[in-house]
Amino acid sequence: MSLGKEQEAFMRDVAKLLNYLHQNGYEVRGGELERTQAQQEIYIKTGKSKTMNSNHLRRCAIDLFIFKNDKWLTQKQELQKIGDFWESLNEKNRWGGNFKNFLDIPHFERR
Template sequence: MKLQEHQAAFLLDMCKLIQHATDQGFVVTGGELWRTPEQQKVYVQTGRSKTLKSKHLDRLAIDLNIFRDGKLCSVYEIEPLGDYWESLSPMNRWGGRFSKLKDGPHFERNI
């Protein structure tokens, strides 16, 4: 499968996640989808990331802003969304399960 095909499948699953979140009473706004290698270096240097090989570099990850009742949700509040995301494909990973740096708003496709 080509990268473009993985990116398209990722976004189709993302549409399903956003619709599911909306149906569950969450409000979802967009965060960061693509990032440059230079920006990734800055994130590592400032502790916002632990890797230079982020899926954002390949447009296979997105950070979403997820709200309920006007308040930004915690990683624990959106865990059911992480479960749903991972149920859509065995390649989908939710950042709330990362062991080194919990990243609740992060949803990615691991190819």
């Protein structure tokens, strides 16, 4: 699949995720989607990222800040069901809360 087609499929799944969240009483604030090489280098230097292979560089990752009852949810266990839903949409989908060595709770990506 071409990168453009992957980006389109990714955005279709993002739409499903947003609908799922809104239908289940969550509110969402959008974070980063596209990231430049220069920005990624800054994140490496400041410890916010550990890879130059981020899917943000391919526009196949999005950071979402998820709220319930005006409380920002930052704990893995609070968002596990949402991460599981995301990964159930496509076998290439990964939630940052399931990363092995670098927990990244707001991060939803397509590999």
